[in-house]
Amino acid sequence: MELTWQVTQPVTSLKRFLNDQGVSHRVFSDLKQSGTIRVNGQGVTPAVTLNVGDAVAVSLPAETADDAVATSHEAINVVFENRDWLVVDKPAGLNVVPGPANRTDTLVNRIKGYWLDERAENQVPHIVTRLDRFTSGLVWVARHRLANSLASQLQAAHQVDKRYLAVVTGQLADDHGLIDAPLASDPAGYNQMVSPDGKPAQTEYWVQERFTNATLVKVQLHTGRTHQIRAHFTHLGHPLVGDELYGGPQLGQMTRQALHAQSLAFTDPFTHEQRSFVSEPPADWQQLMQSLTKE
Numbered sequence: 001m002e003l004t005w006q007v008t009q010p011v012t013s014l015k016r017f018l019n020d021q022g023v024s025h026r027v028f029s030d031l032k033q034s035g036t037i038r039v040n041g042q043g044v045t046p047a048v049t050l051n052v053g054d055a056v057a058v059s060l061p062a063e064t065a066d067d068a069v070a071t072s073h074e075a076i077n078v079v080f081e082n083r084d085w086l087v088v089d090k091p092a093g094l095n096v097v098p099g100p101a102n103r104t105d106t107l108v109n110r111i112k113g114y115w116l117d118e119r120a121e122n123q124v125p126h127i128v129t130r131l132d133r134f135t136s137g138l139v140w141v142a143r144h145r146l147a148n149s150l151a152s153q154l155q156a157a158h159q160v161d162k163r164y165l166a167v168v169t170g171q172l173a174d175d176h177g178l179i180d181a182p183l184a185s186d187p188a189g190y191n192q193m194v195s196p197d198g199k200p201a202q203t204e205y206w207v208q209e210r211f212t213n214a215t216l217v218k219v220q221l222h223t224g225r226t227h228q229i230r231a232h233f234t235h236l237g238h239p240l241v242g243d244e245l246y247g248g249p250q251l252g253q254m255t256r257q258a259l260h261a262q263s264l265a266f267t268d269p270f271t272h273e274q275r276s277f278v279s280e281p282p283a284d285w286q287q288l289m290q291s292l293t294k295e
Helices: 014-020 025-034 107-117 145-156 228-235 283-291
Strands: 002-006 036-039 055-059 078-081 085-090 136-142 161-169 176-180 183-185 192-194 202-210 214-221 259-267 274-278
Touching: 014 025, 014 055, 025 145, 078 274, 085 107, 136 145, 145 259, 161 228, 161 283, 176 228, 183 228, 192 228, 202 228, 214 228
Parallel strands: 136 259
Antiparallel strands: 002 055, 036 055, 078 085, 085 136, 161 214, 161 259, 176 202, 183 192, 202 214, 259 274
């Protein structure tokens, strides 16, 4: 595949110009080794001098499927796909990436099978937004290295809007709040914990509905730490319903953390279109909501 840009202002080097377009150092190295770079239709080296008005085009070879990754032909729920992106609605209980507990039927294994079946040009999924195994909802996948590089730049610039729904135990006092507390791995377990030695983490929430023993909140992540929502609400004394790792009790037969990646929005760096996606909570979530008694 090929991407093109127009030089609109003086630049110091090709590398700097491409970096400003979101092409990472790693992708630039790949371009030098196995890709092609053209300026005004002519093949050039990375040492080329760019001038205002030049048309810069880069292309990388197709990414073939990794033989070390198992192929699964189990179905995936595709919300959106085009040349650059795939957005999937992930069910609770499905791991996103292969690991010791499951190497053959994760979301990555299923996407590999899906792309092999449709003979996609690029067959290596780059996971942009990863979810815990028992969190349901939207997962954003880049379909090639350049897309992954641009998505990473959007996230670093806080230009990706991710919203979650969560049901936390007890009554939250405030209708709106920002949890600003650094998180670190608990040396005594698999959980995360608030610690002055941790990495900065900010979670914003808005109360949607209150029940006698739980609160429904909409959550926006301003950082992307492991277990961030789960650990932050536990720190407030309100662990998520069904979250065994963090001490959240089971309510309404919800046997996993009551957390759902509901929406995703970003400006597409390739087309400059606004992309917005929404996922409806699954059946176990609906059952939980029906079992709760309003305040």
